[in-house]
Amino acid sequence: MDEAIKEAIKAAKKDEVPIGAVVVVDGKIISRGRNCREKSKNAIKHAEIVAIEKACKKLKSWRLENAEIYVTLEPCPMCAGAIANARIKKLVYACPEKTSNDGLCEKILKSTRLNHKVEIEEEPNELASTLLKDFFKKKRR
Amino acid sequence: MDEAIKEAIKAAKKDEVPIGAVVVVDGKIISRGRNCREKSKNAIKHAEIVAIEKACKKLKSWRLENAEIYVTLEPCPMCAGAIANARIKKLVYACPEKTSNDGLCEKILKSTRLNHKVEIEEEPNELASTLLKDFFKKKRR
Numbered sequence: 001m002d003e004a005i006k007e008a009i010k011a012a013k014k015d016e017v018p019i020g021a022v023v024v025v026d027g028k029i030i031s032r033g034r035n036c037r038e039k040s041k042n043a044i045k046h047a048e049i050v051a052i053e054k055a056c057k058k059l060k061s062w063r064l065e066n067a068e069i070y071v072t073l074e075p076c077p078m079c080a081g082a083i084a085n086a087r088i089k090k091l092v093y094a095c096p097e098k099t100s101n102d103g104l105c106e107k108i109l110k111s112t113r114l115n116h117k118v119e120i121e122e123e124p125n126e127l128a129s130t131l132l133k134d135f136f137k138k139k140r141r
Numbered sequence: 142m143d144e145a146i147k148e149a150i151k152a153a154k155k156d157e158v159p160i161g162a163v164v165v166v167d168g169k170i171i172s173r174g175r176n177c178r179e180k181s182k183n184a185i186k187h188a189e190i191v192a193i194e195k196a197c198k199k200l201k202s203w204r205l206e207n208a209e210i211y212v213t214l215e216p217c218p219m220c221a222g223a224i225a226n227a228r229i230k231k232l233v234y235a236c237p238e239k240t241s242n243d244g245l246c247e248k249i250l251k252s253t254r255l256n257h258k259v260e261i262e263e264e265p266n267e268l269a270s271t272l273l274k275d276f277f278k279k280k281r282r
Contacts (some may be wrong), residue, residue, distance in 0.1 A: 019180045043203040043227035044185070044194055053185055062184040078222025085219050086184035102252050104245075108218045111243050 004070045004135075006018055007034040007047060008131050012096055013027040014039060018131040022069040023055040023064065023088075031055040047071060048079035052086050063087045072128040073097055081110040083118055090119040093128070094128035142155040142235055142264055145211045148175040148188060149272050155180060159272040162188040162212040164196040164205065164229075171208070188212060189220035193227050204216045204256075213269040214238055224259055231260040235269035265272040 007020025011034040033050030037043065048071055056062050068090040069083060074097035083091055091109065104128040109118040148161025152175040160176040174191030178184065189212055197203050209231040210224060215238035224232055232250065236278040 037203050041201050041203050042197045043195055043205070044190060044197075045203075046221055046226075049185060053183055053238075054261075056185075058185045060180050060182050062182050064184070076222055076226065077252070077264060078219055078226050081217055081219025081222050082185055084215065085187075102248070104218075106248060107243070107248070109246060111218070111245060 001070050001072070001092065001125055002127070003029055003032065004072050004094070004126050005125065007032050007130070008072045008128060011035045011047070012131055012135055016057060018135050019047045019071070019073050021051040021069055023051050024068045024070065025055075025059075025064075025066050042080070046076065046079050048075055049082055049106075051083055051086075056086065057141070065089060067091065068110050070123075072125070073132065074122075075105050078105045080105040084109055087116060088118060089116075090121065092121045092123050094123055094125035096122065097130065142211050142213070142233065142266055142271070144170055144173065145188075145213050145235070146266065146269050146272070148173050149213045149269060152176045152188070154274055159276050160188045160212070160214045160236055162192040162210060164192050165211065166196075166200075166205075166207050167208045171199050185219070187217065187220050189216055190223055193223055193229075197227065199268055205231060209233060212265075213266070214273065215263075216246050217247045218249060221246040225250055225252070227261060228257060230257075231262065233262045233264050235266035236273060237263060 005019040008018040012018035031054035033047045035047045062085045063070045069132045071093045145161040149159040153159035162174045164172045172195035174188045176188045205227045212234045215234045
């Protein structure tokens, strides 16, 4: 999670919402991503999507069956869907997404429509949360 | 929808699940996409994502507020989330997604977490449906 947070810090420095992600296989980081929606002017470029696309490229497969993804914030529906589509085994996130209060991330990852279910773990982290709070506090000013 | 179906036919010819999408602004098609998950070896490359990324590039913005998206199949959670994230105004799809029976597409697009809601319209189309049925029948053989 520390490595995902490093990505979030890099995003904050570029004035992007500070969210970072890493994909891990067999205990090794195979790809990293950070949110770059503003700079890329691309609605798809959330941290998880960037990391998943790089992981697919690295493994030359759209199936990331033995992979885990560490993200600093609970994924939005698009990213939760991407994690499910890529057959990722486990999601670990630092901060729960409070405004997305519909519980959609869990609904998507545990949906009966999937042949495989994605494990979900919350790993609270003060720094990941402070980064987000500070970013939005600064934006509101 | 006919133009989205043309994209689905192109996907089928490449042995990809035949799904196509077009993004429309002011009655004009601004981008097209077709599913290319196998060829690209990328879990993200569904028709809708490809079309949305091209539309963002064309309009130089991640906000596609006046856009409509036409898709040959009801979007999966990832693509529904992408449509919401891109602030697309309206989704029109040809075939309902029967195996994804959790109603997740509608839940995501009508979620209270969004400031804007995405309109949804079903526009049944025999050809879009036949393309999918024939593709999976051939695969099972």
